[in-house]
Amino acid sequence: MNDDTLILYYYNDGLSEDERRHVEAAIHSDAAVAARYDGLCRQLNGLADVDTPPVPAHTVQRWHDAIDREARLERGHVQQPRQRAFSGFSFAWGAAIAAVLVIGISLTMTGPDPVVEMPATTTSAFTRGVQVHFRDTYGQLASMPIEASADRTQLVLQIIEQNRLFERAAEQSDSDDLARVLRAFEPILVRLAAEDITPQEAAALRAQLTFELNVMLTKLSRDSSNETGTATTGIKT
């Protein structure tokens, strides 16, 4: 019995009479469930004092999706496959570069640096460009075939090239904060491009990247909202 069911029981909401009786019986017959429920009650009783920050619409949507998914799982008793914890740092940088080289595609700067056209002349225009890049990258990663390593590699290499253009643009526009974030994505992307990683490892790297992209999108949206007084949204997943 999970915590969400106990929370619904606490609020006397969302459970049928049979379900409520089942929870009640579990609390009375199972000491572990009773202890968890006691702990939940203590926390939930103090909820009125919790001052939560505003939550972006896309994040609320993700919560909804997660809750719906759990509901489906509970109904269908579907067993989720375990995903192994993965440390991205177990991959040596050099080995990752070499892995990319093996497929015969150079990731490195060939010849002179590409000329980067700065969007308009303002930082805000550049920031909007970065937001588009982050959204595009998020979408590409979300639809990326994790199992098909060759397709994954091709797609990620394209993302790396695009990311590099924005890295240079950020450096040229003195957007140091964004330049650092963009540079930080690259080692993760290079690891994700390697063909010798398992689907679980690829999924873990993708999860890390999509989280970081989403955080940056939310932050950029917040910053532009603060500047203009208008609300903007990040990614709707």
Next chain:
Amino acid sequence: MTTRSRLIIATFALLITSAGFAQSEVRDAEDPNEVLKIAALEALISAPPERALPLVMKVLDANNTNEVKERALFVLSQINLPEAQNRLLDVARTGDPELSAEAVRMIGIGGNKEAMAGLADLYKSGDEDLREAVLEAYMIAGDVAAVNAIATNASSVEEFEAAVEMLGVMGAIDELRALSQDSGYTEGLIQALGIAGGDDVNATLMDIYRNADTDDIREAALEGLLISGHDEGVLELYRESDDIEEKRDLLETLGIMGSDLMMEVIDEALAGGA
């Protein structure tokens, strides 16, 4: 209040508490509770930094999985407050190895001068993984001088080559050339030049190839040309050579590079004019 909104608020509230009922077992990445916690962390960045900071700190203090804590570290890197940067440094110094390396990466992303200064000590005292993480953090922060200092003071070939490789990634050609004044062009330096790329580097790699004293250096120069994608240079070397074995190697390199010039060479070879 609807069922759904109660669940959302309750889950968020539970996430930010450090209560003892946080589950201790390693969670699946698709565990709905884990997904909710990570989504809640995403949302925190929309809050003012002063309000988000204590909540992120609580996530780090609570009995959460490393995956959740790693996500919290990223959020922390985006909070431009001294406490956030200090906490990153604390985790880097004392966290478990996985979290420690991630905290180091986040210090690079944050770019805070004081926190960056702390990386030097971490590098000295850290194991190989942590040292690699520090080099990567310097790369993220664009701190060429710090990486160059590591290369200059390296106490082993492995340490030197790891640093020069990172200099190559950072495009620090001047520093790589300066290092070659002391040590000559080692294989690692040559490869790093290839990673840095550019016309000047290509010319240098061609010179190194032509004047190589050993096969290893010649191979490293060819690999550098491969990495930098200088197919025209490889073709030039092919045409200069009278050695069949060498020509075969150069042709193979053009093939690996996926160069259109290879067809030109094949045409010449088949016509007997190689």
